[in-house]
Amino acid sequence: MRRPNPGILTMLPVLVFLLAGFVIPILVVALYSLMPPRTFDLAGSPTFTNYATAFADGYWRPLMWSALGAAATTLICLVLAWPTARALDRFAGRWATLVTLLIALPIFISESVRLFGLALFMMPGGGILAGSIDALFGVSIGTILYTRLAALLGLVYIHFPFVLFPLLLGVSLVPKDQVAAARDLGASGWQVFREIEAPLAAPGAAVGALLCFVLSLGANAEMNILGGQAVTVITNAIEQRFNYAQDWPLGAALTVLTVLLTAAVVFPVLRRIDVDSLARR
Amino acid sequence: MNGRAKPLFDSLQAAWLLLVLVLLYIPMISVALASLSNTRYMLFPHRTWTTDAYADALAGYTTGALHLTSLRIALLVVVISVVLASFGALAFARFDWRGRRAFQRFLVLPLFFPQPVLGLALLVYFTALGITPSWQTAAFAHLVWIVPVVTLVISIRLYNYDVLQEDAAFDLGATRLQVLREVTLPALAPGIVSGALFAFLLSWSNLPLSVFTSGADTTLPEWLYSRTATNYSPMVPAIAVIATAVSAMVVIAAALGLSLARGRDGAGTTS
Amino acid sequence: MGTILSTQAVSKRFGDVIALDDVSLEIREGEFFTIVGPSGSGKSTLLRILAGLETPAAGRVHLRNADITDVPANRRPTCMVFQNLALFSHRSVGENIEFSQKMKGVPPHERREHALDMMRIVRLPESYYGRRVTHCSGGEQQRVALARALASDPEILFFDEPLSSIDYRLRKILEVEMKDLHRRTGKTFVYITHSLEEAMVMSDRIAIMKSGRIVQSGTPTDIYYRPTNRFVAEFMGEVNVFELAGGQIAELGIAVPAGAAGCLAVRPEFLRKLGDGERADVRFPATVANDYMLGSRTHYHLDTGKRILVAEVAAGKAAEITVGAKAEWGFDLSDAALLDE
Numbered sequence: 001m002r003r004p005n006p007g008i009l010t011m012l013p014v015l016v017f018l019l020a021g022f023v024i025p026i027l028v029v030a031l032y033s034l035m036p037p038r039t040f041d042l043a044g045s046p047t048f049t050n051y052a053t054a055f056a057d058g059y060w061r062p063l064m065w066s067a068l069g070a071a072a073t074t075l076i077c078l079v080l081a082w083p084t085a086r087a088l089d090r091f092a093g094r095w096a097t098l099v100t101l102l103i104a105l106p107i108f109i110s111e112s113v114r115l116f117g118l119a120l121f122m123m124p125g126g127g128i129l130a131g132s133i134d135a136l137f138g139v140s141i142g143t144i145l146y147t148r149l150a151a152l153l154g155l156v157y158i159h160f161p162f163v164l165f166p167l168l169l170g171v172s173l174v175p176k177d178q179v180a181a182a183r184d185l186g187a188s189g190w191q192v193f194r195e196i197e198a199p200l201a202a203p204g205a206a207v208g209a210l211l212c213f214v215l216s217l218g219a220n221a222e223m224n225i226l227g228g229q230a231v232t233v234i235t236n237a238i239e240q241r242f243n244y245a246q247d248w249p250l251g252a253a254l255t256v257l258t259v260l261l262t263a264a265v266v267f268p269v270l271r272r273i274d275v276d277s278l279a280r281r
Numbered sequence: 282m283n284g285r286a287k288p289l290f291d292s293l294q295a296a297w298l299l300l301v302l303v304l305l306y307i308p309m310i311s312v313a314l315a316s317l318s319n320t321r322y323m324l325f326p327h328r329t330w331t332t333d334a335y336a337d338a339l340a341g342y343t344t345g346a347l348h349l350t351s352l353r354i355a356l357l358v359v360v361i362s363v364v365l366a367s368f369g370a371l372a373f374a375r376f377d378w379r380g381r382r383a384f385q386r387f388l389v390l391p392l393f394f395p396q397p398v399l400g401l402a403l404l405v406y407f408t409a410l411g412i413t414p415s416w417q418t419a420a421f422a423h424l425v426w427i428v429p430v431v432t433l434v435i436s437i438r439l440y441n442y443d444v445l446q447e448d449a450a451f452d453l454g455a456t457r458l459q460v461l462r463e464v465t466l467p468a469l470a471p472g473i474v475s476g477a478l479f480a481f482l483l484s485w486s487n488l489p490l491s492v493f494t495s496g497a498d499t500t501l502p503e504w505l506y507s508r509t510a511t512n513y514s515p516m517v518p519a520i521a522v523i524a525t526a527v528s529a530m531v532v533i534a535a536a537l538g539l540s541l542a543r544g545r546d547g548a549g550t551t552s
Numbered sequence: 553m554g555t556i557l558s559t560q561a562v563s564k565r566f567g568d569v570i571a572l573d574d575v576s577l578e579i580r581e582g583e584f585f586t587i588v589g590p591s592g593s594g595k596s597t598l599l600r601i602l603a604g605l606e607t608p609a610a611g612r613v614h615l616r617n618a619d620i621t622d623v624p625a626n627r628r629p630t631c632m633v634f635q636n637l638a639l640f641s642h643r644s645v646g647e648n649i650e651f652s653q654k655m656k657g658v659p660p661h662e663r664r665e666h667a668l669d670m671m672r673i674v675r676l677p678e679s680y681y682g683r684r685v686t687h688c689s690g691g692e693q694q695r696v697a698l699a700r701a702l703a704s705d706p707e708i709l710f711f712d713e714p715l716s717s718i719d720y721r722l723r724k725i726l727e728v729e730m731k732d733l734h735r736r737t738g739k740t741f742v743y744i745t746h747s748l749e750e751a752m753v754m755s756d757r758i759a760i761m762k763s764g765r766i767v768q769s770g771t772p773t774d775i776y777y778r779p780t781n782r783f784v785a786e787f788m789g790e791v792n793v794f795e796l797a798g799g800q801i802a803e804l805g806i807a808v809p810a811g812a813a814g815c816l817a818v819r820p821e822f823l824r825k826l827g828d829g830e831r832a833d834v835r836f837p838a839t840v841a842n843d844y845m846l847g848s849r850t851h852y853h854l855d856t857g858k859r860i861l862v863a864e865v866a867a868g869k870a871a872e873i874t875v876g877a878k879a880e881w882g883f884d885l886s887d888a889a890l891l892d893e
Binding site: 005006007008010011012013014015017018021022024025026028029032042080083084086087088090091099102103106108109110111112113114115116117118119120121123125126127128130131132135157160210211214215217218219220221224225234235238239242248251252255258259262266270271275276 | 291294295297298301302304305306307308309310311312314315322323324325326364365366368369371372373375376377378379380381382384385386387388389390391392393394395396397398399401402403404405406409421422424425428429432482483485486487488489493501502503505506509510517518521524525528532
């Protein structure tokens with residue numbers, strides 16, 4: 001009578017695939033990071049030289065730039081997404097569905113197209129913005145293209161929907177009668193936000209912020225297309241070690257450091273969030 | 282803010298949403314505008330507005346080759362991810378088993394992982410295994426984060442699915458196979474279709490994974506990425522527009538097909 | 553009327569929870585049999601075992617003389633109407649009703665005829681045939697579920713609280729329809745509910761379940777007026793229970809001939825205000841503490857000085873009783889039931 005549990009049977013294909021495509025690759029990279037510098041196989045005796053080099057040669061700098069960029073992006077996105085989520089929730093049901101759809105659509109348009117479009121828009125001289133202003137008002141304006149600020153703008157632009165949608169889910173979970181009750185009991189707008197809305201919307205906000213931070217941490221297209229490589233971000237640093245410097249172990253060590261930073265952020269948040277009930281919505 | 286409806290506040294909120302939408306679409310509009318020129322240098326407003334770039338793009342060999350590579354990868358990703366995710370979703374949302382919560386958390390991990398870093402890690406992994414990166418390895422890389430996405434999409438559908446329908450069918454004399462064919466699969470079909478759609482679009486537009494894992498093969502986003510820095514011509518934005526239009530057509534076709542299937546379903550029962 | 557379905561010492565447990573504990577029952581051919589119990593009493597599990605959707609850990613299930621314990625649901629001549637109805641949401645009314653025949657390979661036009669017949673039986677208009685079930689109202693969905701079950705021509709129909717989520721007015725209408733349908737089809741109905749009212753209105757016989765056991769079974773009248781234990785007495789509506797000790801009603805100090813131990817249960821309608829010189833087996837003084845108008849009748853809370861008793865008086869006689877008035881009240885032992893605990 002005793003059959004294997006169908007849950008375990010059905011999860012096996014995905015589990016096996018993710019082990020082979022996610023867990024093991026990371027382990028392989030971790031193994032490479034312990035190999036002697038500039039070797040290409042896994043036969044060497046384990047050493048921490050690469051980690052020492054990573055710190056001594058200033059590779060903490062790209063990691064810091066990436067982490068700073070990711071933190072700034074997350075903060076800006078949260079500030080922009082909160083009023084947007086509130087507005088969408090307020091108009092829910094009417095044309096808000098269409099607006100929501102329109103906001104979601106760009107996620108499915110390639111990053112390269114969108115960043116390219118931003119670059120075209122911001123280009124000095126004959127760019128869409130500068131050209132139009134020049135033609136209309138005869139005024140020449142400068143540009144922020146190829147600066148850190150432009151890269152940050154790109155990061156915010158690309159990751160805004162990833163913060164907005166989880167947050168929208170969180171906001172929609174805030175019962176309207178609780179907000180009304182709090183107001184009825186004399187709470188001010190700020191107090192309602194602090195006491196009722198923020199705690200109830202927190203799981204959604206946390207997921208959004210987490211997604212945004214982690215995705216921005218590894219982002220390099222924004223810096224390459226818009227930032228003109230004003231600073232070296234961690235992904236570019238890793239790529240340089242792998243491809244041009246042919247130093248796999250050092251590249252692997254930098255990868256492992258990034259993975260550790262990601263894990264340090266993801267695990268504490270994810271542990272507190274009930275994936276089941278969030279997906280159920 | 283004191284609970285009473287405030288028309289001013291309402292119109293402020295509406296204006297804010299409009300602003301967000303405009304800002305979000307500026308890049309797409311910029312690309313479309315840039316494509317309508319015939320000069321090798323971007324000088325807006327164009328002296329001559331023309332669709333020559335589209336004619337060149339459609340005539341050129343590259344456009345077809347790029348689309349073919351992206352299409353191959355996307356189709357492979359759709360097929361494999363839908364199969365894996367359908368099973369995964371059953372484990373995620375349908376069955377109750379020990380370790381389900383742990384599985385749910387594990388499954389979403391690849392989503393909370395920087396994609397370019399994943400791409401680089403996979404590149405090292407493939408090379409260590411002696412596999413030459415190509416469009417197939419890019420498809421594999423796409424799957425690592427698309428399988429969790431599709432699993433979530435199908436799971437959300439499964440949560441709304443009444444499992445007792447299966448008991449009812451069985452009780453009405455259906456065999457296990459008939460239950461699967463007549464009840465389970467039709468009920469899950471919309472979830473599977475939207476999962477497939479997600480898989481296609483996410484693979485079609487993916488840059489950070491393809492860039493490191495596709496080897497000598499070049500996908501559309503990769504080509505656009507390389508051309509934004511060097512070798513600019515109006516053909517680049519033109520191809521960007523074409524590629525985006527192709528994905529839009531896939532969405533429309535899927536939506537039409539779905540509503541057509543639904544319509545035929547309804548008509549069949551009344552006749 | 554012979555026995556059509558019976559269980560012998562059926563038990564079932566889920567992990568540490570005992571869902572069914574040694575349940576034996578007999579259901580007679582053609583009767584409307586209702587199993588009543590609070591949630592968690594095991595009644596749903598019992599029904600799923602009877603339907604073949606669950607197998608018992610111990611004990612047997614017989615259909616007439618055949619042992620069907622291990623026969624799965626799809627090969628039993630029985631059919632279930634589920635609590636949430638479990639209609640196939642992606643299909644039309646007609647497709648839902650035809651499902652069992654489609655599974656048997658009956659050709660489409662025959663299925664259609666049959667489905668329309670079933671729709672007539674449950675009084676669904678023919679125009680509903682092509683409608684999506686999700687576009688039907690609650691009451692209509694109820695009828696679709698009934699028609700779907702009837703279309704498989706089962707010998708026994710099971711009902712798993714199908715009316716529990718329906719509003720009061722519609723429920724009352726459907727209760728009457730259900731009883732009417734039972735009479736017209738002549739099939740055996742096995743119904744479970746946690747509502748005493750539903751059970752009383754519709755059933756020929758009732759079984760009361762508690763913690764995985766059947767505590768009493770019998771006709772509605774038997775169970776209402778002759779409960780054998782305190783749980784049944786209290787579950788089946790308002791009741792006054794008196795503890796017995798040493799052949800006396802302990803709190804009133806009145807001797808009763810019946811038994812020496814246990815309890816005595818008296819329904820509120822048997823407590824009456826005694827006129828001058830009126831006799832009663834048991835009598836006591838009490839003050840009317842409060843009145844509760846229930847439409848055709850009124851409930852009075854009587855304060856005996858030691859506790860509150862409930863009396864029920866038909867609307868016509870209520871004028872004689874005023875709140876705050878002290879009077880003699882009483883009842884006859886022939887109207888009381890002796891409980892074993």
